[in-house]
Amino acid sequence: MSKNVLVYVEFADDKPSKAGLQALGAGCRLARQLGGEAIALIAGADVAGHAAGLGAFGASKVQVAQGEQFRVYSQDGLSRLLAQQADAVQAVAVLTSATPAGKDFMARAAASRKCGLASDCTNLEVEGGKIVATRPVFAGKALVKVAAPGTLWATLRPNVFAVETAGFTAGIEPVSVTFGVGDLRAVVREIVAGAKGKLDVAEAEIIVSGGRGLKDPAGEGKQNWDNLEKLAATIGAAVGASRAVVDAGWRPHGDQVGQTGKTVSPKLYIACAISGAIQHLAGMSGSKVIVAINKDETAPIFKIADYGIVGNVEDVVPALTAAFAEALKA
Amino acid sequence: MEIIVCIRRAPTTDARIKPAADGKNYDPAGINFDISEYDKFALEAGIELKEKHGGKATVLSLGPSAVSKELRTAIAMGCDAASLLVSDGNHDSWAVASALAAKIKTMPHDLLLFGWNSVDSQSSATGQMVAELLGLACVSVAVALEVKDGVAHVERLASGGNRERVVVKLPAVITCQKGLNKPRQPNMKGLMNAKKTVIDESPANAPADGVTVLRMDPPPPRPAGKIVGKGPEAAKALVGLLRNEAKVI
Ligand SMILES: Cc1cc2nc3c(=O)[nH]c(=O)nc-3n(C[C@H](O)[C@H](O)[C@H](O)COP(=O)(O)OP(=O)(O)OC[C@H]3O[C@@H](n4cnc5c(N)ncnc54)[C@H](O)[C@@H]3O)c2cc1C
Ligand SMILES: Nc1ncnc2c1ncn2[C@@H]1O[C@H](COP(=O)(O)O)[C@@H](O)[C@H]1O
Numbered sequence: 001m002s003k004n005v006l007v008y009v010e011f012a013d014d015k016p017s018k019a020g021l022q023a024l025g026a027g028c029r030l031a032r033q034l035g036g037e038a039i040a041l042i043a044g045a046d047v048a049g050h051a052a053g054l055g056a057f058g059a060s061k062v063q064v065a066q067g068e069q070f071r072v073y074s075q076d077g078l079s080r081l082l083a084q085q086a087d088a089v090q091a092v093a094v095l096t097s098a099t100p101a102g103k104d105f106m107a108r109a110a111a112s113r114k115c116g117l118a119s120d121c122t123n124l125e126v127e128g129g130k131i132v133a134t135r136p137v138f139a140g141k142a143l144v145k146v147a148a149p150g151t152l153w154a155t156l157r158p159n160v161f162a163v164e165t166a167g168f169t170a171g172i173e174p175v176s177v178t179f180g181v182g183d184l185r186a187v188v189r190e191i192v193a194g195a196k197g198k199l200d201v202a203e204a205e206i207i208v209s210g211g212r213g214l215k216d217p218a219g220e221g222k223q224n225w226d227n228l229e230k231l232a233a234t235i236g237a238a239v240g241a242s243r244a245v246v247d248a249g250w251r252p253h254g255d256q257v258g259q260t261g262k263t264v265s266p267k268l269y270i271a272c273a274i275s276g277a278i279q280h281l282a283g284m285s286g287s288k289v290i291v292a293i294n295k296d297e298t299a300p301i302f303k304i305a306d307y308g309i310v311g312n313v314e315d316v317v318p319a320l321t322a323a324f325a326e327a328l329k330a
Numbered sequence: 331m332e333i334i335v336c337i338r339r340a341p342t343t344d345a346r347i348k349p350a351a352d353g354k355n356y357d358p359a360g361i362n363f364d365i366s367e368y369d370k371f372a373l374e375a376g377i378e379l380k381e382k383h384g385g386k387a388t389v390l391s392l393g394p395s396a397v398s399k400e401l402r403t404a405i406a407m408g409c410d411a412a413s414l415l416v417s418d419g420n421h422d423s424w425a426v427a428s429a430l431a432a433k434i435k436t437m438p439h440d441l442l443l444f445g446w447n448s449v450d451s452q453s454s455a456t457g458q459m460v461a462e463l464l465g466l467a468c469v470s471v472a473v474a475l476e477v478k479d480g481v482a483h484v485e486r487l488a489s490g491g492n493r494e495r496v497v498v499k500l501p502a503v504i505t506c507q508k509g510l511n512k513p514r515q516p517n518m519k520g521l522m523n524a525k526k527t528v529i530d531e532s533p534a535n536a537p538a539d540g541v542t543v544l545r546m547d548p549p550p551p552r553p554a555g556k557i558v559g560k561g562p563e564a565a566k567a568l569v570g571l572l573r574n575e576a577k578v579i
Contacts, residue, residue, distance in 0.1 A: 101489040107455035111462040116424035116540020119453045141347040146541040185467035186498040194491025268578045279343045289576045311561040319562030323569040
């Protein structure tokens with residue numbers, strides 16, 4: 001088998017996404033360890049102009065699938081493309097980011113090649129010539145190391161793998177496919193855009209999360225949530241929430257962190273008025289640094305927090321925002 | 331309409347997970363099981379569609395004989411029939427999908443419903459894999475679903491916080507996310523029904539895993555943290571530590 005690593009680089013806002021470049025970085029380092037080549041694959045209706053730029057992020061070759069069939073996201077389209085190119089380059093590993101799109105099409109692509117999928121991996125290494133992937137299960141209550149007998153198909157968790165800085169002048173190859181728009185079975189009729197510029201908790205480097213102690217934003221908690229948003233804006237964070245908050249209808253389900261919400265690994269997680277139930281801890285205990293603010297010094301969240309403030313969110317959160325603003329100015 | 335809902339039995343989300351002596355699986359001692367969270371939305375969707383359009387909702391699972399408990403819960407909610415592919419092993423999503431697909435091939439099916447992600451293995455893969463193996467279209471992470479004239483109208487959560495309105499001709503696979511509906515509780519009649527239902531059991535015949543578990547470990551322990559202080563006065567000190575000690579700001 002060849003030693004080639006194929007990385008599908010996802011786009012967001014018409015350019016390679018951060019998570020996509022991180023996956024490419026992971027692919028480059030893996031290819032280097034294996035003694036092979038990292039090949040980036042991009043697809044869209046108008047992506048060719050971005051191909052050369054991927055060299056700077058470690059791709060020695062960039063394959064470009066440009067066409068109408070890739071204008072809007074399609075599980076059918078991308079799974080067929082990935083399977084075709086995995087065969088073409090005889091990939092020993094096929095990688096992409098564990099975003100909603102990556103999670104969706106990679107499973108189908110892997111199955112079309114009679115392979116399994118290592119989902120949402122947080123580490124890749126080579127042991128005795130074999131690729132070993134680490135992935136959290138039970139939202140991080142345990143980690144498993146997995147390997148595949150043949151090609152390893154894997155999605156990589158955003159914000160865990162570094163973007164590559166050793167650049168190449170990438171060779172560019174157009175890719176042709178035999179299917180068109182009419183072959184895509186699930187047809188997207190409309191895309192309702194999410195809030196513009198809203199950072200998703202699963203892809204954010206910093207998360208400020210609110211719990212039940214912030215109270216109802218439509219009532220006495222309004223000031224608290226405004227304060228939380230202000231803190232998030234000051235440090236460029238996404239706002240997350242506990243399930244108690246989501247179930248109360250105070251925040252959308254997409255903000256929920258935990259075993260039945262999103263599993264996150266940001267560099268900084270600030271939990272405000274969250275008690276630290278096991279399902280919540282499962283989803284965020286992989287964060288690099290955890291800060292907890294809670295008025296109850298016996299709250300379980302303090303057991304896993306690196307830094308804690310015992311106090312009331314009503315005055316601690318604004319004080320924290322002021323302190324950050326001051327520090328970031330300096 | 332012939333609907334098949336695939337459900338997984340998984341440890342309840344309050345379970346503490348410890349690797350077992352074999353170092354590859356979790357220790358099942360003291361663990362309670364339930365229908366995996368998102369599969370409840372799939373069950374509710376299947377039952378609602380059957381009630382609206384007529385037909386039959388069959389619940390299907392692969393797992394040990396003990397899964398008959400969860401299958402009976404599904405019947406009590408309103409499913410018409412239950413099938414169990416019996417296996418005591420732990421399989422990856424490829425192996426599970428292969429065994430499920432082989433069984434589904436022998437059953438009439440217009441709509442296959444799955445959870446978008448299991449709370450234990452969390453592959454978010456099984457539904458799409460079954461779709462590929464059966465050559466069916468698939469829409470994942472559905473938060474709204476209607477069927478009209480053999481076409482499913484689905485709203486799904488996509489990348490970038492976008493929602494996509496997707497149409498797809500049946501037969502198709504749809505994986506379900508919270509928000510789709512409010513799963514019902516079984517009623518008395520359902521519970522009586524569940525008691526007398528005969529579960530169609532057969533051996534699972536799962537192939538070898540697509541990805542093999544080499545080992546399972548607990549997450550690395552977090553170093554003991556510290557309480558920086560009390561009240562708003564502690565904010566400055568905290569920011570100082572985040573900047574100079576933790577170096578994350
Ligand atoms: C099947 C299932 C799945 C679940 N999945 C998830 C999940 O994915 N994610 C999740 O988060 N939960 C999940 N849960 C729920 C979980 O068990 C807890 O109920 C939930 O996390 C509690 O949310 P909370 O910490 O916001 O609220 P609470 O537990 O009520 O805690 C509120 C905290 O705020 C503090 N507080 C109150 N007022 C103030 C104040 N003014 N200033 C400072 N502190 C204050 C209190 O001391 C307390 O610690 C799940 C539960 C089940 C059964
Ligand atoms: N053993 C199983 N039996 C039946 N359905 C399953 C099984 N495992 C997973 N599924 C289905 O596949 C979905 C996704 O699981 P996963 O790919 O593990 O995240 C689950 O929510 C179930 O609907």
